[in-house]
Amino acid sequence: MNVGAGRRFRSPKAILFDLDGTLVDSAPDITAAVNELLAGRDLPPLRLEQVRAMIGGGVRKLIERAFAASGAPLLGSALDEANRVMAPIYRRHLTGLTRLMPGVREVLTHFHLSGIAMGVVTNKPQLAAREILLHFGLTEHLGAIVGGDAVTCLKPAPDALLLALDQLQVEPRDTLMVGDSGADVAAARAAGMPVILLRGGYTQTPVEELGADLVCDSLLDLPSAMLQDAT
Ligand SMILES: O=C(O)COP(=O)(O)O
Ligand SMILES: [Mg+2]
Incomplete structure (x- = not known):
């Protein structure tokens, strides 16, 4: 893990998660x-x-x-x-071979219990994203699920992130984006949000080179990384 930004992730009111390569291995x-x-x-x-x-x-x-x-x-x-x-x-190929990334359930529950609103922002079609999240029983804590077909411009444009924040009623400065790709970083930057990238996703470029504020090995590292960011 490498900590870069300092205090940027401290107590966000909401976290937006990418889907493919971040919450699920699809x-x-x-x-x-x-x-x-x-x-x-x-x-x-x-x-x-x-x-x-x-x-x-x-x-x-x-x-x-x-x-x-x-x-x-x-x-x-x-x-x-x-x-x-x-x-x-x-x-027809949404869930048969798809698996959750390590720690998804625990980490979403942890943030929910901490009072943090959450949403999913993906370039996947919205219905497909919803079906996958329903299949894994993850929709309960998600206040927004925004797919690529719900907006005019896909990530790296900020549209989907801003729509999710609108649905969650949270300002970008109070939010954190968590993803696996350069598109997630660019979308977060354009929306004015800090961004954490996870290793093990689908990017071809090494995650350290994508300009995120922080890179974590897995979702399980997020809660402690956010606490450390207070120092
Ligand atoms: O490319 C896709 O269809 C989805 O990708 P994403 O969930 O990482 O945005
Ligand atoms: Mg992704």
């Missing part, structure tokens, strides 16, 4: 969905590690990257069409 399900889409076009499957590196920019970006990596890049209306075909496939 890469195996997303890989299954991508490979079903590719198989429908007679393209060979991609490996889990390849698809992991494509997650975080929303489903359309995922499809664009997957077809490019398969040597059959899609543009414009062809990408729109693949996106339409992907929608029902993606919905």
Whole structure:
């Protein structure tokens, strides 16, 4: 863990969490969905590690990257069409192979008992995000779940974070963003919020190089990192 900012995370009124690579390891399900889409076009499957590196920019970006990596890049209306075909496939691969990241349940309960409001802000479609969170019984403590299709601009734009804060009735300066990618950092910066990144997510760039205020090994380190930040 490396502490950088000093007092920025002390007693936030709300925490916004990214979903893929932060609260859940969804890469195996997303890989299954991508490979079903590719198989429908007679393209060979991609490996889990390849698809992991494509997650975080929303489903359309995922499809664009997957077809490019398969040597059959899609543009414009062809990408729109693949996106339409992907929608029902993606919905069939939400929870079968997806697992919670370590400590999620404990840490969400801890923050809830500490009186901190929480929300999820993801580039995943909103209904898909809600279904995953319901599957794992995590919606109880979440006052906002904002998906990429609920806003005009996906992360790294701040739109989804600001919508979640609106729903939670909290100002950006009283909030903390927790994520796994450069998009999470950029979105938090644009929204005027401090940001913590977790190791073990889907970013290709080393997390230390993404400009977060703090990097933690896992969600389980968050409560103590926030306490240390008081010193
Ligand atoms: O790329 C996606 O679909 C979702 O990614 P995120 O939950 O990390 O924002
Ligand atoms: Mg993520």
